[in-house]
Amino acid sequence: MKPLCKITIGLLIIANIFACEEDDVNVNPPVEQQIVVQFGENETVSENVESKEITIKLSKPAAIAGEIILKVIAEDNETFQTIPEVIDDELKITVAKDANNATFNFLPNNNSILEANKDIQFKLLQVSSGFDIGNKDSLTVTIIEDEDASYISFVDSLTSITENNTVRTSIKLALTSSAPAECSVTIQLSNWENAKFTTDPAFNENGQIILPVVLGTSNLSFDILPTNNNVLNGHFEFNASIVAVSGAILKGAKIKTFINILDDELIGKAKSYESAGGNWKSRKIFVYDENGKIEKVN
Missing domain, CATH: 2.60.40.2030 (CalX-beta domain)
Known part of the structure; x- marks a missing residue:
């Protein structure tokens, strides 16, 4: 009996060793990193430019399709348009699968009025699952006045x-x-x-x-x-x-x-006359009536 017990125990130990080695081999795969979404440098656009494409950077190609929502901050929304359209001060942009970046078009309104330059700010407000907002989360687009006074x-x-x-x-x-x-x-x-x-x-x-x-x-x-x-x-x-x-x-x-x-009735008429003699001088001023006749002399 004793030899049989020893053999059984030995087999259990060997099986346990192989089980541990199998656990070591089947480790969990690493968690895939989020796609970081952020803006590049601020942009300037001349007022008379028809359209300018604004780029939002992705840290790597998008593994899945997603959506980015921007908050739009402007003193006057009549000074520009965007494609897609801004609705309730928010701009929703679709991210295509495998895309390296997301874009929208900015269209300044050329109003032919001399004004100061205008700043419009776009701020990353929300991103869909699988994406994360990066450090550069806002962008200012400055519309440069094109009129010369x-x-x-x-x-x-x-x-x-x-x-x-x-x-x-x-x-x-x-x-x-x-x-x-x-x-x-x-x-x-x-x-x-x-x-x-x-x-x-x-x-x-x-x-x-x-x-x-x-x-x-x-x-x-x-x-x-x-x-x-x-x-x-x-x-x-x-x-x-x-x-x-x-x-x-x-x-x-x-x-x-x-x-x-x-007044043509007054043109050519004497305004006054002067009399002088010895050490004295006198000046009289004519006052005319509506018919051009002398009314009185002051």
Whole structure:
């Protein structure tokens, strides 16, 4: 019996040794690393660029398809568009299986208005299973303004028009360069409530003339036509000022011009006369009535 027990025990020991060796061979496979998702360097885009592709980097080819959700932070969502579309300030991007990166298209809106550069921020908000957000989790896209300013000024500082002039007189304005886009210039008239003239374009209920600016133009004007009332009531003076501009137009150096409408009934009439003798001198001033006759002498 004893020899048989020894043999049995020996066989059990040998079987146990082989079992341990088999456990050592069948080790668990390593856990596959997550795919790291992150942005590259910040981007700049000119406002007049049709479209720019923005890349989101993957640390290795995607073993499975997935989705990336970006948070979009912008002061004005009207300044750009994206493909896919931003919905509720979020942008969802599909990651294809075996892809090395994910992309979306950024389309700036060229508004033909001179403004400051604009920054739009994209931030990695969420990724699907099998992906992980990396250290560079945000990207800023700067839209660079493409308009160069053109400055507008009056050509003349003073214009004189005779009241009985039947030909319209143009008040001219000039731009330093051709207008880069359609926009407008607003002219404010002084003393317009008592106006002894009409304008073309007509001034509005606030005494303002709105001049449209056509793309590519470099000169503007509006016309003055005096009202001839056949009555002597003195010269009429007023001014016109550039008070507002839009688009890529800025106010220039000469934003005001003065306009005198000369009363034709008064032109050529003596204003005063002087008498002198010995050590004395006397000056008399004529005052005329509406018909141009001397009403009194002061």
